[in-house]
Amino acid sequence: MTPFQQTLIKIDQYKAAIDELVRPLIKVSYHWFAHPDRGDDAAGHYFVLDVEGLPEGERWALVRRVLNDKDQFTEGWTVPVRHDDRTVTLSADDAYRLLNDGMRSRMTPSWAVPAPTPPADPAQARRNLETRLGWEDLPVLFWQSTPHDSPELVNGLHGQNGIRGALLNQDALRPHGGFNFSSAYQGPDPYRGGLLLADSRRAISVAPDGTVTAAAVATEQMLGWGMDQGAGEARRINVVALSEMMLEYFRLVDRKILPAVEGPWRHRVVASRFGHAPARTLAPGPNSSFPFLGMVRPASANDWNKSWIAQGDPEKDAYEGLQRVYALFGLDADQNPYVRDRKLSTDVLQTAFR
Template sequence: MCVGSSSMAADSMVQLISYLTAQKPNEILGTPESEWVDFKSVPPSGPYDLTTDKGKFELAKDVAAFANAGGGLIVCGFKAKKRPSELYEVAEKVTPFERKVVNTDSYKDVLNEYVRPLLKVKFYWYDHPAADPTASGHYFVIEVPALPESERWALVTRGITENGQFVKGSWTVPIRNGDTTVYLRPDEVYQLVNDGLRTRRAPDAAPTPAADRVRSREDLRVTLGVEETPVLFFQSVPDHPRGIVSGMYGDGGLRDVLTHQSTLRSPYGFNWSSDYKRPEPREGGLLLAEPPRRGLLVESDGTVTAAAAATTDMLGWAMERNSSSEGRRISVFVLTEITLEYFRLVDQHVLPLVDGTWTHRIVASEFTRPPARTLAPGDDPTFPLLGSPQPATSNDWNHSWKALGEPERDAYEALRHIYALFGLDITANPFLDTDRVSTAKLLETK
């Protein structure tokens, strides 16, 4: 498969990652550098020459700058250039490269030493199309999370001279501004220090969870008639909603997507599709509900809320053949597949409708209501369900993360939080491949 010659440009982190995942790097050409993306070509020494102080500073500076400006991506393997008609540099050429020029352990060491606070930066590799006769290799992406307001600002613990040498005892606070990096001035740093001291003297205030649509979950619970039932909710909310999403009801719009879902199995599998229900208009959005088992609500601004009952009709499918079992056991297979199916639907078809970052959330409600819901490590055992199931430890388990935009990775993050509810590590799930859910392993299960 050759890389096409046309370019569409990516207008969000989610879309850019989706192009790399689909091995369509040329679709990224024309994308301008901005507050959320920086492109780097790769000389023989790699994107950053970590054998020099200058290279170490550049890496630390770029990562800290994105953390201070809402998070972003450093995408290595693209040459960027400013065109006469453009305000910013744009990706104009793909330059994939060999993995050997990047040692991710060295990158982690530099960031751990020279950036404060410590950031949960992630590294990802993406393949260039193998059949392209003009180029070969890989693309390297550094994903930088945004720092919460309560932890601002990230700083680099060394300054640097014009000759590219570290200056001991100095530090700097970089901020991504458009396609460039600026630095806090001394008077701004002074003001921040004094503001921080005043805040410390004030009573502590509890932070409000970001993008938490509690009412949407409760409305869906009532619609499904599961007010007294343990329910697992999935929720995805744009961090910066922009009003009504266009094309909700048009040809090829979300209503068509929900009506004709591409699922791993038939509509009778563990997914959000239905063979006899159709999505209904609901206050500018869409509702697809099968009471009392499951339901999915898309609001007018793109927010998605889904609910799956933790009963033998849904999450506990075929798990209570042994009448002597205590509690209501959740099927590992059902839980994993319906989680992946949620993110296959939302990451691929909803997130691209609203530019910017999104927040995914899982909420396990009433899981300790007697009899408590349980989950066991490993695969679902055969009858009579031998194993060591662990009971849920909270009735209101609520956790969120910034959407990654890849279904397998977001499903992994969701399951990681769900497993912790039962005192289990995510590695106890048999359907994983390192940091993602494995579709192939799921499909092996009949």
């Protein structure tokens, strides 16, 4: 990457091009970042266009012009699709299938089409849980998982051999004294037609349609456990606590709840109020009693909301979750000591317990 002078970019031209060529209209924010090295050889800035993801029901966006082999605009259209860290285009076969599916749906009598279940609102689910627990003013890390095709009621939700039983009998790595969502003293309670297992520092709920919302306070009571070493260090995130809770969430959800509803799921992590003074902080590597000066990074935003398509593998999904949390602090998940080959390794993490 090469930094450059801000005068080289005319933001209004970018805005005009996107508004003219992309349908439907998409939400884009524009950010400048100064290059961290102030030396003469690398002075300048980076310019970032941050495109907000479209709702599932409105995907995908269509671009009304295409680039030819000379990088010039020409007549035509294309559908860009994000795939991991790159962009690919929708194939002609897929476009043909989608057009045919749309035509067939127009020919189907309206009375023959079942009314879809309105998708759950993840933001409202988080607000409801905060209000229930009285956490509206605390820094909180949320995990959420939502099915693409939501049933009105998940089969076996309240059964002892279903999701209630899975919450009651969690296969936690450390059932006593670990950082997880299990409880040896209470079972899940009825909550808004679903289930809630909670105490004063962590919670996990399952809605009637299968949507999962979990949360943990980012204070010395949970995610900052044992990090109060003076000079305000209670705001620092404990790497073991964060890693263990991340893995335990996906060990439970990927194995016990995703199979209850067929089709793709979307996972999400949300860090709320992490930038409130004193800001939450995180350091690369393992916990240290005496961190080097400058090692700890503060949260770069107050509220952080990122999602991805569920892979169904707890270690892979835990890595994806860590990657998004670490990015909030300007870090990479590979700097986590328990990550191996783009997975949050159960075996390596367990070495921290000994």
